[in-house]
Amino acid sequence: MEYPLHKLTIGALAVEAGVNVETIRFYQRKKLLPEPERPQGGIRRYGPAEVSRVRFIKAAQRIGFTLDEIAQLLQLEDGTHCSQARDIAEHKLADVRHRLEDLRRMESTLADLVRRCAAGRGKIACPLIASLQETR
Structure with missing residues (x-):
């Protein structure tokens, strides 16, 4: 369903941005998304800027940025602070x-333990369980 982008309710904003309403409210509580004034007796309305902002937040989350890092990036969103944005991205990289190095070590250790478990026969202790008990 298409909505006029300058008159979106919170529900329509959520649909346009591809999130749920609680995500919008969460971003507002975290000060990532401003909460528009409520007209007397009316409903808050959102526009294209808010749709873009929510999409930006979700895109940044998908590539691993935390909400705190996203807040920093949003402060730089006028595009004139590229070096600062790059510094944040370099730190994230x-x-x-x-984390990839840690995951590779974990993969190697688990693969070794699985191999040792598959090779173990008879009345010996399970190498996986024994190894985990030793690391207490």
């Missing part, structure tokens, strides 16, 4: 690479 370093964090992602560190």
Whole structure:
């Protein structure tokens, strides 16, 4: 369903941005999305800027940015602070690479334990359980 983009209710904003209403409210509580004034006896209305902002937040989350990092990026959204935005992205990239190293170590350890479990026969202790008990 298409809505006039300058007169969106919170529900229509959620549909246009591809999120649910509670996500919109959460972003408002976190100060990532401004909450428009409510006209006397009326309903708050949203426009294309809010749709774009929610889409920006979701896109940033998909590539791993935290809400705090997204808040920093939103402060730079006028496009004149590219070096600061790059610094935030470089820090995130370093964090992602560190997590990948950790995941590779975890994968290697688990693969080894699974291999040892498959090779174990008879009345020996399960290598996986034994290994985890030793690391207490």
